[in-house]
Amino acid sequence: MIVTTKKLFELAYGKYAIGAYNINNLEQAMGLFRGCLDSKAPFIIQISKGARTYTEKRMLEAIIRAADQVFPESIFAVHLDHGDEAACMECIASGIYSSVMIDASHEPFDKNIATTKKVVDAAHAKGIVVEAELGQLGGVEEHVQVDEKNANLTDPKQAKEFVTRSGCDSLAVAIGTSHGAYKFTGSQGLHFDVLTEIQKRLPKFPLVMHGSSSVPQEEVERINKAGGALKGAKGVNENEFARAATLGVTKVNIDTDGRLVWTRVHREFFRDKPEKFDLRDPGKIFMGEYAKFIVHKNEKLGSAGKLDEIRKAIAK
Ligand code: G3H
Ligand code: 13P
Ligand code: ZN
Numbered sequence: 001m002i003v004t005t006k007k008l009f010e011l012a013y014g015k016y017a018i019g020a021y022n023i024n025n026l027e028q029a030m031g032l033f034r035g036c037l038d039s040k041a042p043f044i045i046q047i048s049k050g051a052r053t054y055t056e057k058r059m060l061e062a063i064i065r066a067a068d069q070v071f072p073e074s075i076f077a078v079h080l081d082h083g084d085e086a087a088c089m090e091c092i093a094s095g096i097y098s099s100v101m102i103d104a105s106h107e108p109f110d111k112n113i114a115t116t117k118k119v120v121d122a123a124h125a126k127g128i129v130v131e132a133e134l135g136q137l138g139g140v141e142e143h144v145q146v147d148e149k150n151a152n153l154t155d156p157k158q159a160k161e162f163v164t165r166s167g168c169d170s171l172a173v174a175i176g177t178s179h180g181a182y183k184f185t186g187s188q189g190l191h192f193d194v195l196t197e198i199q200k201r202l203p204k205f206p207l208v209m210h211g212s213s214s215v216p217q218e219e220v221e222r223i224n225k226a227g228g229a230l231k232g233a234k235g236v237n238e239n240e241f242a243r244a245a246t247l248g249v250t251k252v253n254i255d256t257d258g259r260l261v262w263t264r265v266h267r268e269f270f271r272d273k274p275e276k277f278d279l280r281d282p283g284k285i286f287m288g289e290y291a292k293f294i295v296h297k298n299e300k301l302g303s304a305g306k307l308d309e310i311r312k313a314i315a316k
Contacts, residue, residue, distance in 0.1 A: 016302025035294025
């Protein structure tokens with residue numbers, strides 16, 4: 001069942017975080033739904049601009065609609081990840097999205113607010129909620145590159161003003177993470193000090209943590225052993241999700257880890273079975289492995305086992 005992102009946030013805030021998983025294809029969708037049902041977890045399925053243009057945006061929307069029928073017990077929201085104004089307006093009109101992210105974080109403060117507010121006005125008119133971003137993550141995004149050392153963490157004072165003036169419903173905050181497989185060097189990690197200050201100024205307001213893949217070292221080693229060359233890849237400590245959730249992080253974005261599972265499965269498969277060429281063989285393995293990965297993540301996020309209480313709360 002597709003539900004509003006707002007409802008999921010209300011039920012989870014301060015207690016646990018909801019996993020927001022990026023999908024690009026059928027196999028990821030199958031693994032995601034299976035894994036969330038196996039762990040009895042609500043979730044957010046999110047589609048980036050890149051995912052929408054990978055094939056054709058209606059393909060992914062159709063996959064999600066079909067998955068809703070194939071897995072009728074599931075409870076989830078559908079979200080546009082890192083949209084610009086045009087993508088947000090398209091998704092608001094599409095009829096399947098529960099929420100959109102307007103990412104104008106590369107713009108000056110006032111312009112970010114103005115663009116966000118435009119999207120908020122259009123989205124709220126249709127009952128859709130809006131995630132905005134303030135501050136810049138390190139690492140590489142589609143449209144902007146920021147060195148980690150120059151990463152511009154979210155300023156807690158600005159965060160309050162930003163939310164008040166833009167009317168956004170949740171805020172992606174930069175607290176030390178970055179997109180991709182190379183997040184940290186040495187002992188760097190999440191900036192809980194900044195997060196604490198943001199929550200003080202925005203109590204009960206859902207915060208979003210992008211760049212939250214944990215880049216499991218075992219996964220990286222297996223990929224490298226099977227011919228990969230991922231040197232020095234490092235992610236977020238997944239044991240820190242629970243603390244982040246108590247400080248207001250209600251949505252945790254995970255994409256890279258799923259790509260690593262895909263890469264490991266396919267590299268190992270073709271290394272071990274060079275005579276094979278049926279794409280469904282590694283595809284089946286991937287769906288099962290991705291589902292297992294999702295179960296593990298939902299346990300770390302605290303969303304595992306919450307499906308029944310969410311179902312009851314929604315039915316009220
Ligand atoms: O934040 C970015 C997400 O990982 C989506 O990545 O733009 O390559 O689809 P993408
Ligand atoms: P990762 O690259 O850490 O998976 O982050 C994904 C993300 O933030 C999607 O918006
Ligand atoms: Zn992101």
